[in-house]
Amino acid sequence: xxxxxxxxxxxxxxxxxxxxxxxxxxxxxxxxxxxxxxxxxxxxxxxxxxxxxxxxxxxxxxxxxxxxxxxxxxxxxxxxxxxxxxxxxxxxxxxxxxxxxxxxxxxxxxxxxxxxxxxxxxxxxxxxxxxxxxxxxxxxxxxxxxxxxxxxxxxxxxxxxxxxxxxxxxxxxxxxxxxxxxxxxxxxxxxxxxxxxxxxxxxxxxxxxxxxxxxxxxxxxxxxxxxxxxxxxxxxxxxxxxxxxxxxxxxxxxxxxxxxxxxxxxxxxxxxxxxxxx
Numbered sequence: 333x334x335x336x337x338x339x340x341x342x343x344x345x346x347x348x349x350x351x352x353x354x355x356x357x358x359x360x361x362x363x364x365x366x367x368x369x370x371x372x373x374x375x376x377x378x379x380x381x382x383x384x385x386x387x388x389x390x391x392x393x394x395x396x397x398x399x400x401x402x403x404x405x406x407x408x409x410x411x412x413x414x415x416x417x418x419x420x421x422x423x424x425x426x427x428x429x430x431x432x433x434x435x436x437x438x439x440x441x442x443x444x445x446x447x448x449x450x451x452x453x454x455x456x457x458x459x460x461x462x463x464x465x466x467x468x469x470x471x472x473x474x475x476x477x478x479x480x481x482x483x484x485x486x487x488x489x490x491x492x493x494x495x496x497x498x499x500x501x502x503x504x505x506x507x508x509x510x511x512x513x514x515x516x517x518x519x520x521x522x523x524x525x526x527x528x529x530x531x532x533x534x535x536x537x538x539x540x541x542x543x544x545x546x547x548x549x550x551x552x553x554x555x556x557x558x559x560x561x562x563x564x565x566x567x568x569x570x571x572x573x574x575x576x577x578x579x580x581x582x583x584x585x586x587x588x589x590x591x592x593x594x595x596x597x598x599x600x601x602x603x604x605x606x607x608x609x610x
Contacts, residue, residue, distance in 0.1 A: 334476045334497050335562045337370035337386040347566075359458060360386075360398075367401040368454040370479065374469075381462055381469045383486075385455065387477025387499075387562070399589050405451045406478055408444055412436065412584065412592035431600035438597040451478075453511065455486050475499065476562040477534070480526070482599040485511065488539055489522045494524040498560055501536045504591050520585035526529050529569050531559040540581040547571050 333351070339345040340358060353373045360369030370385040388402040407415035407426045413436035414427040429440035446453060459501045462471055473494040475483035480499025487494030488502075489513050503519060515521065524540025531553030548551040549567060 333371070333373055333382055333384045334474050334479075337384040337475060338389075338562070341442075349373075354489075366397045368451045368458075368482075369398055370475070372530060374466070378466060378469055380472065381466050381484070382472045382474060383458065383462060385417070385473070385475035385479035385482050387475060387479040393439055401451075402478060405482075405491070406500070408450065409452075409481060409502070410500045411594050413441070414444070429601070432474055435596045435598065435600055437599060437601045438508075439599050441597075442510065442599055443535070445505065445509055451482050452485055455482055456489070459486055459490060472560060477560065481505070484511065484524050484526070484539060488513075488522050491523060496524070496526050497562060497565055498528050498532050498535055499526060499538070500534050501538045501589075501591070503539050506539060518585075525583055526586070527565070527570075529553075529559070529565060532564075533557065534560050536589065538586050540586070542586050543581050543583050545574055545581060 333349070335345075335347050336349075336356075339347075340361060341356060344584070352375055354376065355374040356371050358369075358371050360367060360409060366383070370383065373382040373384065375381075386398070388406055389399045393500040404426055404549040407502040413430050414425040427440065427444040429437045431437050431445060448454075459471070462469075471490075471492050473487050474480070474496065478498060480496030481502040483494050484496050484499060484502045486492075486504055488506055519539040520541060524538070526535065526538050526540060526543065527543045527545075528535040529545040530549070531547040531551065533555040534557070540595045545565075547559075548555070551568075553559060572583055
């Protein structure tokens, strides 16, 4: 299902599934759409509905036209301050929250993430539509890469089961979006499971629990962005048994992490200065 968020049914890159999941409908695949995209799968008894969200598509001259908005959402959600690096980089940031000397306006960051056109907010609307269409169904969320992080953010928002694959850490974004947790509930108790392998350098900093395949030790894989693709984890990781007593490693809580330690966050700007640059 996660891989099929990148595909249309009947196309060569579509992964066939069991007959129980013959009902599906795409979202974001209209010819004029260039953003939030994926598939919704409905079980034959309509008891389970799965929303699968596409991750980042690489830009090519003839490639996926969602890549520009994919990268905008990547940089807003996962960078410390709007993809700001330092003065030595000729790089256009995606919002103007940088306030000089490694300071970043926290309120500006939060405001930048709640624009109606950004993927998280589009996902809120789609989830609401699914609950109206299938009021008695159990709704699950899944996704790969950016799609997995968006699924995890929505899963934390609504408290629904979520499984992600090779997703960047969404914990920092969840704090900026002010997604609440029940009082006294640690982030590891969210109903979210992240599946990833150690040959991928991207996954880090998450809510919920994690299932980790140690491909660095078993397969001698050095961390490489080339091993981030969904096909790698399906064909070369999940297709193998990893422990003698169990086919899947145990899901464990994610260790606490410190992100953006070189940055200082506070209120440094006037609200009318906030701006997102697509």
